[in-house]
Amino acid sequence: MSATFPDLDGASVYITGGGSGIGAALTEGFLRQGAKVAFVGRSDATEFCDEMERETGNRPHFMPCDITDTGALRETLEQAGDLHGPITTLVNNAANDQRHTLAGADEAFWDWMIAINLKAYFFACQTVAPMMKEAGGGSIINFSSISYMMGNAGYPIYTTANSGINGMTRSLARELGPDRIRVNALAPGWVLTQKQKDMWVTEEGLKAHLERQCLKDPLEPDDIVGGCLFLASNISKAMTGQALVIDGGVVVTG
Known part of the structure; x- marks a missing residue:
C-alpha cells in the first residue's frame, strides 16, 4: 500500500466485478484501507475472498x-447497505469489451x-443515491475506457457505452451535487488483465499500443487502484463530473 486514506477506514464500498481483473485489484486496495467491501460477479469468488482475508486481515462480502x-443488482446493493451501513462508495467497474463489427451485431447483442x-x-447509481444522501454524501466512480477517446474500431457498441458513461457521469454530478x-x-488505458492476455493481446498489437504511450511500461491492474482510492476519498472532495484518465499517456487529455 503506497498511500493511506484515513477516511476510507470503515467506509461502506460496493464494487461490480470485484473478483477478477481490475476489479480484484480494487477490492484488495479498498480492503487494505480498512474499508468494508461488498462486491458482485458472475463467477464464484469464495477462494478470492479467502485469499483477501489471509492477505489483508479484512474479508470482503461476495x-x-x-x-x-x-x-x-438492486437486491445486492441493498444487502450490502444492510450489512455494512449505507454505501458511501460505489465503483461501477464491471464491463465487457467483446469484439464485434457493425455488420455482425444484431439487436439482441446490442441490448x-x-x-x-x-x-x-x-441503475446502480439510482439505487445508491438515497443511501449516500442519508449518509451525508458519497462518491460514485464510473469506469469508462480510453477506447472511445481513441475512436477505436472493433467494438463500436462498447465504445458507444463508454462515451455514454462519460455523459451520464457529468449529468449525475450536477443532479446529485x-x-x-x-x-x-475513471478511464483506464489498455490494462493487461489475465482476460486481455488470454483473448486480445498479441505481440504486435501490444508493441503498437506501447508506442502510443508516453510511458512505455505495460499497464497492470494495480496501476488503476491509486486513482480510484483518490476519487473515493474526501481528499478529492471538490472534484466531481470529471474523467480521470490512467493510460500511460495515450490520449493526453486537457
Missing part, C-alpha cells in the same frame, strides 16, 4: 449477480452490451 438483471456496459451503471454526492469517471 454476492453472485448478473448485473444485467436490474432487480438482482446485452448496453445492459452490461451502461444500463447497470445507471446538492446532496454532496460526487460522480466521476
Whole structure:
C-alpha cells in the first residue's frame, strides 16, 4: 500500500466485478484501507475472498449477480447497505469489451452490451443515491475506457457505452451535487488483465499500443487502484463530473 486514506477506514464500498481483473485489484486496495467491501460477479469468488482475508486481515462480502438483471443488482446493493451501513462508495467497474463489427451485431447483442456496459451503471447509481444522501454524501466512480477517446474500431457498441458513461457521469454530478454526492469517471488505458492476455493481446498489437504511450511500461491492474482510492476519498472532495484518465499517456487529455 503506497498511500493511506484515513477516511476510507470503515467506509461502506460496493464494487461490480470485484473478483477478477481490475476489479480484484480494487477490492484488495479498498480492503487494505480498512474499508468494508461488498462486491458482485458472475463467477464464484469464495477462494478470492479467502485469499483477501489471509492477505489483508479484512474479508470482503461476495454476492453472485448478473448485473444485467436490474432487480438482482438492486437486491445486492441493498444487502450490502444492510450489512455494512449505507454505501458511501460505489465503483461501477464491471464491463465487457467483446469484439464485434457493425455488420455482425444484431439487436439482441446490442441490448446485452448496453445492459452490461451502461444500463447497470445507471441503475446502480439510482439505487445508491438515497443511501449516500442519508449518509451525508458519497462518491460514485464510473469506469469508462480510453477506447472511445481513441475512436477505436472493433467494438463500436462498447465504445458507444463508454462515451455514454462519460455523459451520464457529468449529468449525475450536477443532479446529485446538492446532496454532496460526487460522480466521476475513471478511464483506464489498455490494462493487461489475465482476460486481455488470454483473448486480445498479441505481440504486435501490444508493441503498437506501447508506442502510443508516453510511458512505455505495460499497464497492470494495480496501476488503476491509486486513482480510484483518490476519487473515493474526501481528499478529492471538490472534484466531481470529471474523467480521470490512467493510460500511460495515450490520449493526453486537457
